[in-house]
Amino acid sequence: MSKVRPAKLSRELARKVLEGYGEVAGVQCAVLFSSDGFEIASHAADAAASARLAAIGSSLAALGTALAGEAGLGDFERTTIESNGGAVTIMRVGSSRSMSLAVVAGKDAVLGQLLWATQRCCQALAKLLDP
Amino acid sequence: MSGVEAGEFKIVFTGPMGAGKTTAIAAISEGEPVRTEVENTDRVAHAKESTTVGFDFGRITLADGSVVRLYGTPGQVRYRFMWDILGRGAAGVIVLLDASAPGALVQLDVFVDAFIPHVAHGALVVGVGRTDVPNAPSTDAFAARLDARGIVAPVLSVDVRRQGDVMMLVRTLVCILGSHTAHGVPA
Numbered sequence: 001m002s003k004v005r006p007a008k009l010s011r012e013l014a015r016k017v018l019e020g021y022g023e024v025a026g027v028q029c030a031v032l033f034s035s036d037g038f039e040i041a042s043h044a045a046d047a048a049a050s051a052r053l054a055a056i057g058s059s060l061a062a063l064g065t066a067l068a069g070e071a072g073l074g075d076f077e078r079t080t081i082e083s084n085g086g087a088v089t090i091m092r093v094g095s096s097r098s099m100s101l102a103v104v105a106g107k108d109a110v111l112g113q114l115l116w117a118t119q120r121c122c123q124a125l126a127k128l129l130d131p
Numbered sequence: 132m133s134g135v136e137a138g139e140f141k142i143v144f145t146g147p148m149g150a151g152k153t154t155a156i157a158a159i160s161e162g163e164p165v166r167t168e169v170e171n172t173d174r175v176a177h178a179k180e181s182t183t184v185g186f187d188f189g190r191i192t193l194a195d196g197s198v199v200r201l202y203g204t205p206g207q208v209r210y211r212f213m214w215d216i217l218g219r220g221a222a223g224v225i226v227l228l229d230a231s232a233p234g235a236l237v238q239l240d241v242f243v244d245a246f247i248p249h250v251a252h253g254a255l256v257v258g259v260g261r262t263d264v265p266n267a268p269s270t271d272a273f274a275a276r277l278d279a280r281g282i283v284a285p286v287l288s289v290d291v292r293r294q295g296d297v298m299m300l301v302r303t304l305v306c307i308l309g310s311h312t313a314h315g316v317p318a
Contacts, residue, residue: 035169036182037209055209062167062185070165098170 011041013128018043021121026086026109031102032093032125033057040099057090057102064090065097080115087111091118094126101125139198142304143217144187145246146227147238148206149177151260151291153187155227156203158297160189164201176207184210186217193305214245221246223254223304227291228273231264236276243282253282256304258289258296 018030022043029045033054042050065076078091086106093099101122105114144152156164167185171177187203202217204210218224224246228235239257247255257277259270274286285303289296 034172035184036172037184037207038172051209052212056212058169059167059185059205059210059213062169066165066167066185 010128014041014125015043017121017124017128021103021117024105024109024114024117026105026107026114027117028086028104028106029053030104030121031057032099033102034099035061035097045104053102053104057100060090061092061100078115078118080111082111087114089114089118091122093122094129096129099125099129138196139200140222140308141200141202141220142301143202143204143221143224143246143249144227145204145214145217145224145242146206147229147232147242148182149179149232150206150227150229152203152206152227153183155225155258155291155297155300156187156189156201158292158294159191159301160201161191162189164189173207182206186213191301199301199305208241211245215249218246218249221249222308223256224250225300225304226255226257227289228257228259229261230259230267230269230273231261235259236268236272239273239276240280243277243280243284247282252307253284254304254307255282255284256300256307257284257286258291258300259286260289260291262288 014032018041021030029043031042031045031050031053032040034040035058037055037058039050039054045053060079061076064079068074068076076092078089080087080089089103091101093101103118144155146152153166165188168181168183171179171182183203183205189201191199193199204214204217226242228238257273259273261267262269270286270288277284287300289300291297
């Protein structure tokens with residue numbers, strides 16, 4: 001029996017989208033993952049790192065969903081963790097809750113640009129999901 | 132640091148995927164628990180439809196007025212980082228297992244090893260479900276497994292859908308904690 005995940009999404013196409021997005025200033029790596037924490041595609045992250053980012057990212061997305069719901073604010077869209085060394089943004093892909101994108105960026109990234117580019121990337125990934 | 136305040140403490144429910152952690156907390160929590168379930172895409176690991184990837188959170192008030200915060204962990208090893216986050220400051224741990232699942236005895240070792248460092252004075256209780264399934268190990272087998280490693284902890288047969296069964300686990304753990312009040316753990 002095979003796993004249910006990325007039924008509709010080509011990993012190769014998703015990886016290409018992430019690769020193009022990797023050109024954005026300051027972006028260190030990006031991982032597309034299922035809501036239950038499996039890596040689907042990644043850019044510039046080794047297997048162990050992307051597996052860990054996928055698991056932690058899925059927990060944050062789930063906690064974001066729980067918090068937004070608790071506050072009566074509807075669906076989770078994105079969250080950004082800012083630290084002194086840079087930022088990690090986790091953004092939902094498309095309208096489904098099935099996958100999210102985590103992007104790690106260094107200090108040299110401009111947060112506004114990062115969020116805008118991440119959104120564009122998620123839109124491109126969503127089109128792959130549901131053409 | 133124990134993280135334990137007088138009259139309020141934290142218990143962690145852990146165990147492998149499908150052992151019933153979310154169900155157990157929902158069975159006893161006062162009010163609707165916080166859940167972080169998502170679609171389970173790994174039906175090889177378990178056939179269930181959804182799985183917890185953040186944590187469950189509920190609370191109960193005991194007869195003596197103390198408040199117990201109940202946290203449930205994700206079961207998959209890839210969420211090990213959450214085990215450590217949730218284990219920190221726990222007064223005690225309840226390990227839930229499905230006796231009919233393959234490798235249930237090995238799973239006992241995995242979760243005991245992960246959580247024993249977080250709890251003082253062996254504040255650990257094991258709840259085993261589905262021991263009635265043919266060829267499933269008995270509660271005695273789980274107890275013997277712990278005993279062989281020099282760990283003393285009660286092993287109870289439970290149906291996590293039953294409030295009474297889950298409360299029995301909590302009360303058993305609270306009794307263990309109560310025997311260590313001298314160490315700052317609430318009765």
